[in-house]
Amino acid sequence: MSQGGGVLSDALLVARKDLLLERRAKIGLGQVLPFAILVLLLFAFALDPDRGILKLATPGLFWVTVLFSAVLTLQRSFALEAEDGILEALRLSGMSPAGIYLGKVTALTIELLLLEAVLVLGVAVLYDTKFLGIPLLFAIALLATLGIAGAGAVYGALAARLRSRETLLPLLLLPLLAPVLIAATRGCEVSLEREAMSGWPWAALLGIFALVYLTLGSFLFRPLLEDA
Amino acid sequence: MTTTKTQSASNLSPAPTGTGSRGTRVLGGFALVFLVIAVAYGLFISPADAQLGNTIRIIYMHVPTVMAAYMAFIITAVSSGMYLWKRTEFWDLLGSSGAEIGVLFFAVTIVDGALWGKVTWGVFWRWEPRLTTSAVLLIMYIGYLAVRAIPADPRTRATRCAIIGIVAIVNVPIVHKAVDWWRGLHQGKTVLGTIDPEMGGTQLFAMYSALIAGLLVCVWLLIHRFRAGFLAERASDLGLDQALEERRLESSPATGEDA
Amino acid sequence: MSAIVHLRSAVALIGRFPALAGVDLDVHSGEILLLRGPNGAGKTTLLGVCAGLIGLTTGEALVLGEDLTTNRRAVRRRVGLLGHDSFLYQDLSVVENLDFWSRAAAATVADGRAALDRLGVASRLFELPVHSLSAGQRRRVSFAAMICRRPELWLLDEPHAGLDSAGRDLVDGLMAEAATSGATVLFASHELDRAEHVAHRSVTISGGVILDETPPSSETRADL
Numbered sequence: 001m002s003q004g005g006g007v008l009s010d011a012l013l014v015a016r017k018d019l020l021l022e023r024r025a026k027i028g029l030g031q032v033l034p035f036a037i038l039v040l041l042l043f044a045f046a047l048d049p050d051r052g053i054l055k056l057a058t059p060g061l062f063w064v065t066v067l068f069s070a071v072l073t074l075q076r077s078f079a080l081e082a083e084d085g086i087l088e089a090l091r092l093s094g095m096s097p098a099g100i101y102l103g104k105v106t107a108l109t110i111e112l113l114l115l116e117a118v119l120v121l122g123v124a125v126l127y128d129t130k131f132l133g134i135p136l137l138f139a140i141a142l143l144a145t146l147g148i149a150g151a152g153a154v155y156g157a158l159a160a161r162l163r164s165r166e167t168l169l170p171l172l173l174l175p176l177l178a179p180v181l182i183a184a185t186r187g188c189e190v191s192l193e194r195e196a197m198s199g200w201p202w203a204a205l206l207g208i209f210a211l212v213y214l215t216l217g218s219f220l221f222r223p224l225l226e227d228a
Numbered sequence: 229m230t231t232t233k234t235q236s237a238s239n240l241s242p243a244p245t246g247t248g249s250r251g252t253r254v255l256g257g258f259a260l261v262f263l264v265i266a267v268a269y270g271l272f273i274s275p276a277d278a279q280l281g282n283t284i285r286i287i288y289m290h291v292p293t294v295m296a297a298y299m300a301f302i303i304t305a306v307s308s309g310m311y312l313w314k315r316t317e318f319w320d321l322l323g324s325s326g327a328e329i330g331v332l333f334f335a336v337t338i339v340d341g342a343l344w345g346k347v348t349w350g351v352f353w354r355w356e357p358r359l360t361t362s363a364v365l366l367i368m369y370i371g372y373l374a375v376r377a378i379p380a381d382p383r384t385r386a387t388r389c390a391i392i393g394i395v396a397i398v399n400v401p402i403v404h405k406a407v408d409w410w411r412g413l414h415q416g417k418t419v420l421g422t423i424d425p426e427m428g429g430t431q432l433f434a435m436y437s438a439l440i441a442g443l444l445v446c447v448w449l450l451i452h453r454f455r456a457g458f459l460a461e462r463a464s465d466l467g468l469d470q471a472l473e474e475r476r477l478e479s480s481p482a483t484g485e486d487a
Numbered sequence: 488m489s490a491i492v493h494l495r496s497a498v499a500l501i502g503r504f505p506a507l508a509g510v511d512l513d514v515h516s517g518e519i520l521l522l523r524g525p526n527g528a529g530k531t532t533l534l535g536v537c538a539g540l541i542g543l544t545t546g547e548a549l550v551l552g553e554d555l556t557t558n559r560r561a562v563r564r565r566v567g568l569l570g571h572d573s574f575l576y577q578d579l580s581v582v583e584n585l586d587f588w589s590r591a592a593a594a595t596v597a598d599g600r601a602a603l604d605r606l607g608v609a610s611r612l613f614e615l616p617v618h619s620l621s622a623g624q625r626r627r628v629s630f631a632a633m634i635c636r637r638p639e640l641w642l643l644d645e646p647h648a649g650l651d652s653a654g655r656d657l658v659d660g661l662m663a664e665a666a667t668s669g670a671t672v673l674f675a676s677h678e679l680d681r682a683e684h685v686a687h688r689s690v691t692i693s694g695g696v697i698l699d700e701t702p703p704s705s706e707t708r709a710d711l
Contacts, residue, residue: 010591013591017576017583017587020583021576021579024578024579024580024583024616025578080578083577084572084573084574084576084577085571085572086572086574086576088535088540088568088570088572090591091540091563092539092540092563092564092592093563093564093588093591093592094560094563094564094592095591151395154391154395155395158375158388158391162375162378164378168371168374168375171367171370171371171374172368172371172374172375172392175368175371176368176395176396176399178403178406179399179406179407182407182410186409186410201409202409205402205405205406208402209402212398212402213398216394216395216398220312220395223312223390223391224391226387227386228384228387228388228391379502380502381501381502382503383542467503468500468503468505471503471505472498472508472509475504475505475508475694475695476508476509476694476695476696478527478693478694479528479693479694479695
């Protein structure tokens, strides 16, 4: 129905706009990233590094940190769209809702992957982690992040205009992401050789999660933008 | 040209004043009968299980509540999809009723599951796949109810809820698979929440009558919840017609409240 | 003379509040129509309905030939709405905003620059983030983002608000120019002296209904 360009060009436009906004305002770099590193420190304080718990729990702590940071990133990403009548403007623009959704997801995925990259360095330095099974790690990080962004964008948009969005978004989103946390953590443990099984089924589960929610989000974003 | 008659948004025959009807009373009667049978057979007549002992009697309750909860959530999911398609109040109310009743039954499921765990394992909670899945789902649907409770334009609220209803149900098999694999590494399957094929005569009868009782109670509650929601909507619709009148009166200077 | 906006018994709810309580309104092609009325009369809601943003509960609505009761989306690309909100990303610069919104509306980046020019936004402001602009400058940028879409129907909510007298003259000129070039303008304003001068016709809305229709003012009734 949109005459000017399809879903893909709308998605690119929105993704570029979001990344530009991050470059201008630097909320991710200046606030979310330091918060994430802080959480890594807090885990070290809570779980004495000398008793080896920290090392054992590293994959889980890493992904919990990513989830919390993702919630903050999502809040920011959709607060932007709820201010200054932007949601009305987006509806008036005639862009396809699926395009807007995929654009938001793309920008979120890129931002979160960059955050994870820095966090991996943080884990390597702070928790003294050795990395093995690099291809699996990459696959898991990419698929898990796509899933987090894909499901997160649906609920991020849903909560954006609610006054209680700060408390509501984690309540809605974190249980939804429970399988992502499980699969990503187990997958990473495998690649760090803590589990004696193949990690690829976990990657597959993450892939299915991402695919399901990206599809669902593309369809649900129209009613979300129109009526929610 | 100023006073145009607007058809009132809802043109209803005399509104019902309660949520009961002959249908629900009959249904409630059946539910009660099966409940009595289930209690009689489940607690007294059927023998203790060879392996599970008397804890099997918790399972007579556990299976029906979990089945009823899933049925309610499936109703919510179907209604959510139908709402986004048809945009009618019926599907919205059915969906939210399902979520509410589902949360109720799920909470009961988790409690009786934990009790079973205390008797069987000596601890209330183990990271057993079904229990864990249930806990995650329960919180997901509590989120649905939290959104439902936020005052909003009826269409907005209905859309939000419908989206959550769909997103949540899709997650059920994924959560289950993930938890299953995760725990599967460490421990075997448990019997909690399954109907043992070797269950004998009166045990089987207790199980099935409990199952029927559970589902009937669920449907009965669902119908009443739906009707209560329907009446609440009608109450605010009456408000709407009145609000329209009041709104039009604002323009006459005599009653002008705001400048 | 075709009706660009045709509303009959239009009822629209904001939440459960009937902001429009049965509006009858016709706006004709090439017309500049002023909506008058006190705060809370329903002016903003009426503009939102015409833009296809707010749905009707009951009644009829045809805008630019599209039936809004069956499809509210089709009309959106063809209208331009200037609201109370800026419709701009505060952290992006003026040109970044214009580039985004013009491309989002399937116009070109050049259209966006031309619109900024037309609104007299100085090029020294182009690279500044929108949040650092003054209210008047921001209003001009919002206006530019609206006209770069080349809307067939202009829906303006208090277009003079926050502008200096040069800005107001500019807005009046733009409205007149739009009407002569075939677009239609529906605008709400409290600045009646100025607004009645530029409008062809005005109606008063109060309590969610249209009260009266003022005949075309003598001087500016141009080409209907």
